[in-house]
Amino acid sequence: MMQTTDNTKTHADLPQHELLAERSFWHSLDAKDWLFAALIPLIAAFVQYTLPHRMDVYEVVILWSSVICTVGLGWFFKPMRWFVPLSLALAYSGVSLYAGNFGNSDKFLLRYFLSSQSAIMWQCAFIFFALFAYISGAVLAQRKNVATNTLLGMGSVFAWVSAVAGFTGLLVRWHESYLLRPDAGHIPVSNLYEVFILFLVITALMYLYYEARFAVQKLGGFVFSFMAIVVGFVLWYSFSREAHTIHPLIPALQSWWMKIHVPANFIGYGAFCIAAMLGIAELWALRNENAGKKSWLPHSQVIEEVMYKAIAVGFLFFTIATILGALWAAKAWGRYWSWDPKETWAFIVWLNYAVWLHLRLVAGWRGKILAWWAVIGLFVTAFAFIGVNMFLSGLHSYGTL
Numbered sequence: 001m002m003q004t005t006d007n008t009k010t011h012a013d014l015p016q017h018e019l020l021a022e023r024s025f026w027h028s029l030d031a032k033d034w035l036f037a038a039l040i041p042l043i044a045a046f047v048q049y050t051l052p053h054r055m056d057v058y059e060v061v062i063l064w065s066s067v068i069c070t071v072g073l074g075w076f077f078k079p080m081r082w083f084v085p086l087s088l089a090l091a092y093s094g095v096s097l098y099a100g101n102f103g104n105s106d107k108f109l110l111r112y113f114l115s116s117q118s119a120i121m122w123q124c125a126f127i128f129f130a131l132f133a134y135i136s137g138a139v140l141a142q143r144k145n146v147a148t149n150t151l152l153g154m155g156s157v158f159a160w161v162s163a164v165a166g167f168t169g170l171l172v173r174w175h176e177s178y179l180l181r182p183d184a185g186h187i188p189v190s191n192l193y194e195v196f197i198l199f200l201v202i203t204a205l206m207y208l209y210y211e212a213r214f215a216v217q218k219l220g221g222f223v224f225s226f227m228a229i230v231v232g233f234v235l236w237y238s239f240s241r242e243a244h245t246i247h248p249l250i251p252a253l254q255s256w257w258m259k260i261h262v263p264a265n266f267i268g269y270g271a272f273c274i275a276a277m278l279g280i281a282e283l284w285a286l287r288n289e290n291a292g293k294k295s296w297l298p299h300s301q302v303i304e305e306v307m308y309k310a311i312a313v314g315f316l317f318f319t320i321a322t323i324l325g326a327l328w329a330a331k332a333w334g335r336y337w338s339w340d341p342k343e344t345w346a347f348i349v350w351l352n353y354a355v356w357l358h359l360r361l362v363a364g365w366r367g368k369i370l371a372w373w374a375v376i377g378l379f380v381t382a383f384a385f386i387g388v389n390m391f392l393s394g395l396h397s398y399g400t401l
Contacts, residue, residue, distance in 0.1 A: 029075060036081040037071045043088060058256040077209050079160070087164050090114065091171035102179040116176055116188075117244050119169030120197055123162045124231045127200065130158035131228050134220035141218065142296035152217040159204050159220065166201040170194070177246050184248035189262040192389075193243035196234050198263065200227055203270035206313070210274070210306050216298050219306075222277040257328035264321035269381060271314025272353065276378030278307040279371040286368055304367070307374055308360060315353045322346055341392035345384035352377050 044067045048055060055063065074080040094114035098104050105115055112118055137151030170188050178185030188194040207223045210216065237243045282303040288295035297303065325346070326336040337343060356373055359365040 032081060033075050036074045036085075039085060040067050040070050040074070043085075056256070059259070062256065062259055077212075079208070079212070083160070083164065083167075083205075087167040087171065090119075090164070090168040091175075094119075094168070094172040095175045098175065098179060100179070102176065114168070114172060116169045116173030119165045119172060120234075120244070123166035123169060123197070123200065124235060126158045126162035126165060127204075127224060127227050127231050130155045130162060131221065131224040133158055134217070134224055138218045138221055138296060147215070148217055152220070155220050155224075156208065156211065156217065159208055159224070163201050163204040163208070166197055166204070170197055170201070173246065180246055181248055186249045186253075187259050189258065189266075190249055190253050191243065191247075192386075193234065193237055195262060195266060196230060196237075199266050199270055200230060200234075202263075202266055203227060203273060206267075206270050206310070207274055210310065214298075214302060214306050216302065216306060218297055219278060219281050219303065222281045223274055226273055226277050252332060255328060255332065257324060257331065261321055261324040261328055264317050264324060268314040268316075268318030268321060269385060271310045271317070272349075272374075272381045273378060275307045275310040275314065275374045276381075278303050278310065279374035282307065282371040283368065283375075286371070300367070304370065307371070311353055311356060311374065315350075315357060318346075318350060318353070322350060341388050342384070345380075345388050349377075349381050349384045352380050 044063055048060065048063060070080075070084055074084065091114075094110060094116075097107050097110050097114060104110065110118070113122070133151050133155035137149055137153075137155055140151060141147065141149050173188040173194070174185070177188065189198055203223070204227070207220070211220065281297055282300050285295050285297040285300040285303055288297070289300055325343075329338065329343075330336045356370065356377070360370060
């Protein structure tokens with residue numbers, strides 16, 4: 001007679017891996033997901049129908065590729081299901097108020113809320129509101145020894161409002177460029193002022209995703225401190241140089257490659273900057289942990305995991321942007337790579353984070369050295385973005401301050 005042991009359990013009795021136990025992706029989608037998936041193509045079709053004279057075949061391809069990406073993003077990060085429609089609705093309201101005439105900019109809602117400059121100023125204001133809420137909320141949470149509180153929640157709300165306002169402002173600015181010069185309208189990613197606004201929107205959205213995914217509200221003060229510095233530069237740049245003024249594109253930028261190269265680049269830049277601020281937070285957390293003190297921050301391993309994911313995403317998009325830039329260069333200048341200062345420093349940035357990922361994934365490095373590396377990487381990235389434009393000349397000299 002055969003004896004049974006614990007090793008003779010049936011297949012049904014064995015525990016499933018957590019990924020296998022979950023429902024399939026398609027079965028996890030609910031009615032709101034499918035409604036969002038139907039709404040976005042309808043909006044795109046409306047845009048294509050109402051603006052046929054402004055879209056060539058490349059722009060149509062970009063439009064519908066954006067539809068696919070937006071639907072996928074909404075399914076992956078659920079708050080995008082209301083963020084995108086709300087921003088589009090606000091932008092459409094602003095466009096409607098213009099009624100095809102830039103002279104209508106004196107209307108109350110346009111003057112104070114829905115013109116591009118008004119919306120962008122609200123974005124800047126709410127970044128400071130979010131910073132104050134995150135810092136004060138973290139201080140109170142530490143004193144009361146709680147994970148979260150109302151102020152931290154308000155920080156998240158203010159962060160979302162800043163992203164909505166910034167994205168709305170960019171969309172309205174796109175329309176305003178056509179109102180000023182119908183033959184010279186362009187996507188608002190053509191100068192430092194516009195790309196800094198895009199950077200602020202992308203960085204806020206990426207941080208909000210990681211905040212929700214890893215429950216790290218107390219890190220908001222670090223990320224939004226850096227964003228507040230960027231806002232300070234934007235305000236100075238806007239008022240001292242009148243950078244918010246819309247100008248026609250120079251010939252070098254009159255390409256549909258710009259519409260995909262620049263956004264991909266700034267997803268990378270935003271992720272790298274988030275990683276740098278998390279590096280500072282990890283160093284702070286490690287100092288407390290090594291001293292045996294109770295830290296008000298998340299555990300250093302959690303912070304490093306978020307930092308790693310931010311760098312991985314940034315590296316992916318920065319790689320895509322570099323490839324797109326090479327294709328654009330081949331069309332504009334007849335060669336894929338010229339070792340122009342901008343290209344050279346882009347390669348240095350790419351190499352910096354490639355080595356960072358290699359050391360973490362292959363060599364198994366952890367802790368303080370990677371945190372410092374991420375912080376130093378911010379200065380490398382900043383020089384590649386701004387320093388090259390300020391101090392070096394080359395094929396990209398049209399991007400000077």
